[in-house]
Amino acid sequence: MTMQRPSVLRLLAAVLLGVVAALGLAPTGWWWLTLAGLAALPAVLAPIRRPRGQGLVGWGFGLGYFAHGLFWIIEPFQVDVARHGWMAPFALLFLSGGLALFWGAAFWGAARLARRADFRPFALVTCWTLAEYARSYLFTGFPWAQFSQIWIDTPAALALAWIGPLGLSFLTLAAGLSLGVFLLRFVTRHMRLGGAWPWLLPPVGCAALAGAAAALALPLLPVEPAGGRVVRLVQPNAPQQEKWDPERNAVFFERQLAYTAAAPRPDLIVWPESAIPWLLEDADFALAAIAGAAGGVPVVLGAQRDGEGRYYNTLVYLDAEGAVAGLYDKHHLVPFGEYIPFGDLAARFGLHGFAAQEGAGYSAGPGPQVLGFGGIGAGLPLICYEAVFAHDVNAAPERPDFLIQITNDAWFGKRSGPYQHLVQARMRAMEQGLPLIRAANTGVSAMIDPRGRVTASIALGQAGFVDAELPRPLPPTPYSRTGDLPLFLLLLLGLGAIRAGQRARSGAARRGKRD
Structure with a gap:
């Protein structure tokens, strides 16, 4: 029936x-x-x-x-x-x-x-x-x-x-x-x-x-030996309700400084997305404090910056002397979270992106960018949501030595969101055959090897830090070379084959009736 x-x-x-x-x-x-x-x-x-x-x-x-x-x-x-x-x-x-x-x-x-x-x-x-x-x-x-x-x-x-x-x-x-x-x-x-x-x-x-x-x-198979370079992941565990509170944000900043200063010294220290509550242009005192705590170790951190009236969600690389040696502006923004379509007009009616703390929302950076991170090599920065997009990672201008994601998963709560976000970061590592460094405000911070295995982590909702060896990259994977195009073409061919097969069956049926 x-x-x-x-x-x-x-x-x-x-x-x-x-x-x-x-x-x-x-x-x-x-x-x-x-x-x-x-x-x-x-x-x-x-x-x-x-x-x-x-x-x-x-x-x-x-x-x-x-x-x-x-x-x-x-x-x-x-x-x-x-x-x-x-x-x-x-x-x-x-x-x-x-x-x-x-x-x-x-x-x-x-x-x-x-x-x-x-x-x-x-x-x-x-x-x-x-x-x-x-x-x-x-x-x-x-x-x-x-x-x-x-x-x-x-x-x-x-x-x-x-x-x-x-x-x-x-x-x-x-x-x-x-x-x-x-x-x-x-x-x-x-x-x-x-x-x-x-x-x-x-x-x-x-x-x-x-x-x-x-x-x-x-x-999965046992974890292979890492590459010898040690990265410190810092997780301050700042709840989103308190993250920008003037009476509380100094507590989280001091907490990150204490984790940064702890012995022994790693080769790189990574703080999460929007790790400091000040605009980068107004944060010279904070950067000096970070450099002092790091004691000659380069630091990666997230900050907001003002670029001539446009605000950006930015990854900042401080070299061994504490100077800003690299910037990456997030280019794949969250609609209605980090920006509002027609944001300048919407701002007149009081509509702003949830995550943006300044202006009418963030502006997008120019696109994927590989940065040098001192002695540990070149990395492809990903800020939060950008780790969701396999094709954006594939669009990097050159193959890096590792992927590095800073994120503030406090927005996602403590149920499924942070865990699903971590899964997608692990997938990007597997697709590229590259290790991935992940520092999250409230968790899960993790070191991920090229086969997607978590080799070290800090649990969701905990404050702390972990030192982890950076795994060696694998050779370029087939997917990193071809991306999504081959499957897309095969699917189009499949549609054509379905139509052709149906026409052939219909033609045979009509001829059978005539016979």
Whole structure:
């Protein structure tokens, strides 16, 4: 029996499957439930005939997935509850519903493209992956919660070095949906359960995946020896509500100075994003205090700076003498967080970016930039949100010796956001075959090796510092050489093959009727 559009129960089932699928993301990391959610989708889709109805199911699945996976988005609105708390549910609803539109469009497009049922699974995997491309690139991009992120603690994550996050997402979709189609056909053709099979498929799929879970979720190989250079990660643990409080920010600054001065001396000291509460132009006294505490060791820190009336979120490199020897301005800003579209006009109505403490918001820097960091080599700076974008890291003008991320994850709360952000930093290391230095205000600060393994860390919500050896880089990975383009071209070829195959089948069917 087929239907024109999904019933309310089927739409609710799609939303629930999306919620279940999001349990594969950090901090739970139950990747088998993501596969189970994908495997159950064909059962929901099978009776729906029209593309519009299938698109609605895809949107419902995305709504549940993003609402659960991105629930941390309410945290920035809790920093000043009196002013912004009422916005939190609307932000979660609009963000989840908006991102789900990409998936709804993919389901609609797959149904339009593949009129024959035997082509639909391949068409859906292809269109869904293309929708993930669009989500990663369009409107400044937001690739958070990609399916590839569920594999971070399994050997499957090593594929990131070859095919990148979108390629691994493609394989995840192919595996989950193929399993679902197989189970659907098996149940309906051999067990003859009639109309009951849609509701039996999720537990059957979960049971089938239980054995695979034990085989794939193996620990990664032991950590290899590091490269000899020692980096100190400083984590002051300044809650966002107190970070800019004049009565408290001196406490956090002194705390970072004490961690910086501790013996023994490392080769580099890294403070987190916006680590000092003063504009860089007004912070000579602070930089002198930092240099004094460092005792001849170079320091990296985050600060805000004024560039002729434009304000920038900046990474500052202080050399062994305490002089500013390098600056990097964040170029991929958070919409509505660090800037407001048409910000100069919006500022007249009192609308400002959440994170910007000066002016109407931050201005964007010129783009990815490799900086020299003294004796430990050249690094590619990433400030907070920039570690989410694999293609931005690939756009570096030259290959660095390491990646270095400074971030203020206090905005993300203490639930899922900081852990998901850490997962994405680990993915960037694996994709590039490079170690990654990560200093976070409230955590998780970590040293990450080129295979994405955390070799040293400071837990979320703790103040302290850790000295860690900087791992050696691996040779350039295939993904670092090619980026996302090869898979994109293959997906376009796949769309063409689907159309050609359908036309050939239709032509053969017409000739058979004439004969």
